[in-house]
Structure formats: C-alpha cells, structure tokens
Amino acid sequence: MSKDTLEKFYSAFQAHDAKIMAECYHKDVVFNDPAFQNLDYDKVTAMWAMLIQRSKGNLEINFDSIVGDDKMAQCIWEADYEFSTTGRTVHNIIHATMEFKDDLIIKHTDHFNFWRWSRMALGVPGLLLGWSPMLKNKVRKMARASLDKYMQEN
Numbered sequence: 001m002s003k004d005t006l007e008k009f010y011s012a013f014q015a016h017d018a019k020i021m022a023e024c025y026h027k028d029v030v031f032n033d034p035a036f037q038n039l040d041y042d043k044v045t046a047m048w049a050m051l052i053q054r055s056k057g058n059l060e061i062n063f064d065s066i067v068g069d070d071k072m073a074q075c076i077w078e079a080d081y082e083f084s085t086t087g088r089t090v091h092n093i094i095h096a097t098m099e100f101k102d103d104l105i106i107k108h109t110d111h112f113n114f115w116r117w118s119r120m121a122l123g124v125p126g127l128l129l130g131w132s133p134m135l136k137n138k139v140r141k142m143a144r145a146s147l148d149k150y151m152q153e154n
Contacts, residue, residue: 001099002021002068002069002070002071002072002073002098002103003066003068003073003148004008004074004103005024005103005104005105006063006066006068006075006098008023008024009021009024009036010063010075010077010103011033011078012024013036013048013052013063014061014062014063016052016055016057016062017018018045018048018049018052019058020066021045021048022045022118024046024104024105025041025044025105025106025108026100026101026102026105026106027041028041028101028105028106029041029044029104029107029108030106030107030108031043031044031047031108031109031110032108032109032110033108033109033111033112034060034090034111034112034136034140035139035140035143035145036140036142036144036147037144039147042151043098043106043135043147043151045087046084046147046150046151046154047147049150049154050146050147050150052058053080053126055082056084056085057086058069058081058145059079059080059081060079060080060081061077061078061079062078063075063076063077063078063102064077064083070097070100070103071099071100071151072097072098072099072100073097073100074095074096074097074098075094075096076094076095076096077094077096078092078093078094079091079092079094081119082154083121083122085121086121086122086123088120088121088122088123088127089120090117090121090149091120092116092117092120093110093112093113094110094112095110095111095112095118096108096109096110096111096112097111098108104121114130114139115130115131116130118130118135118139119133120134
C-alpha cells in the first residue's frame, strides 16, 4: 500500500535513516522541489543523506494528513532545522505528492512556499528577493553544486 510506503519513508526521515528512505524509492524515481530539480534515484537518495548529515542531529520532521491509494498519495510534512549555509532557523511546511509503482515511490514532488522559506533561510536577501526567479535559480544552482560535491565525496 502506498500509505504504508509513505509511513515508512517519513518515519525513517524522523529517525534520520537515509538508507531506509532510499528503500522506499523505485529505481526509476524522479524527484522535484523548488530547490532540487529532476533528481534520479542516485541523486535523490544522496540528497536526503546529505540533508540529514548536514543537520548534525538538528532536524525535526513531522508528517500527517496522508491520503491516497495504491497509485498516488499526498501528505503534509514539516521540517524544523538550522539552514547550514546561514545558520538560520527554518520551519518549512511541505505538501508532498507521490506516485507509486510496485509499491515504491516513482515520482515525488514537494511543494513549499519558496518566498516564505527564503525569508527564514536567507534573511534579508530572501525577504527582498525570495519572490524572484533570479534568487530561486541561484538557490537551485547552489543546491545542485552542493549535491554534486557531496556525491563526489561520498
């Protein structure tokens, strides 16, 4: 059941267990969110491992409102953490949509208010420019470069 897969995925996230999270993904998965675009299996599993590792235990995940069936499900999850680049505290509210194949996540799309996130994570630059495509593209480039570096080192 897709709901069981989501429960397993987010429970592993709460426990900071990227290995179990990876087990919930289909090998042909595609992941997207406002910062990370078109990640395949290797990249999305590395992304979660990187985010967990960089949180240094300072990451709290909560999830609820799981609805769906064997093909598609949605949930709301929240993350409280210190943004490693700036040291600023972030409380992000994310709406996740997932599609399933063979009871594994094959498409994972997270939506969140980028301007709200950028104000918390980046401070004044996020407040002033968080709405702009320029800042969003800059964050995407930095996120991808950070992920590429992490994957090379690990």
